[in-house]
Amino acid sequence: METQELTVMPRIGDIAPDFSAVTTKGNIKMSDFAKDKWIVMFSHPADFTPVCTTEMSGFALRKQEFTDLNAELLGLSIDSIHAHLGWVANVKEKTGVYFDFPIIADLDMKVSKLYGMLQPNESETAAVRAVFFIDPNKKIRLIMYYPLNVGRNMDEILRSLKALQTADKFKVALPLDWKPGEKVILPAPRTLDEMEARMADNSLEKVDFYLAKKSL
Secondary structure, eight states, X not given: OOOOOOOOOOOTTSBOXXXXXXXXXXXXXXXXXXXXXXXXXXXXXXXXXXXXXXXXHHHHHTHHHHHHTTEEEEEEEXXXXXXXXXXXXXXXXXXXXXXXXXXXXXXXXXXXXXXXXXXXXXXSSSOOEEEEEEOTTSBEEEEEEEOTTSOOOHHHHHHHHHHHHHHHHHTOBOOTTOOTTSOEEOOOOOSHHHHHHHHHOTTSEEEETTEEEEOO
């Protein structure tokens, strides 16, 4: 049986691996990029391809929503800076949509390998559709992976970012399908006194002491 080289992938909770790269907005260094902001870094397989064009257009059309959430977009594919610029210009000419955020030119695959975006059973030369949510402390908080032939869901990407920020701000957890404005889950009690106080609190929506929801 042929052995395959394992791809090293950063994990949730890791500090985002540092790198320097050329982008459509100039040179960046991850450790210095978008300080005090969240970063949504996403890879696409290739410029001038159909699914990628729909996805990048989706990010571009909703860029203001990410900006309003104190988040910076950062794209990537294994293409040259010249291919990136040509693709951005082409899409703007044909559709009026402008990819006004940095796109990493990862021709040497350095960043793709560093972040586990190259997955050999899918492709050895194209990055899968990965999304990394990186907080202002440069810690990776959530990772999504999609195959080459399935586009991402922009509503879910934005929902996930809002959920992470809500959980941080209010020290709560979020239930299945949570959306802003819906009830959140309180941390489970850790002492008998906390459990009794929880059960006596009629302002909460309780299934039992371990599962209680409240409105923010």
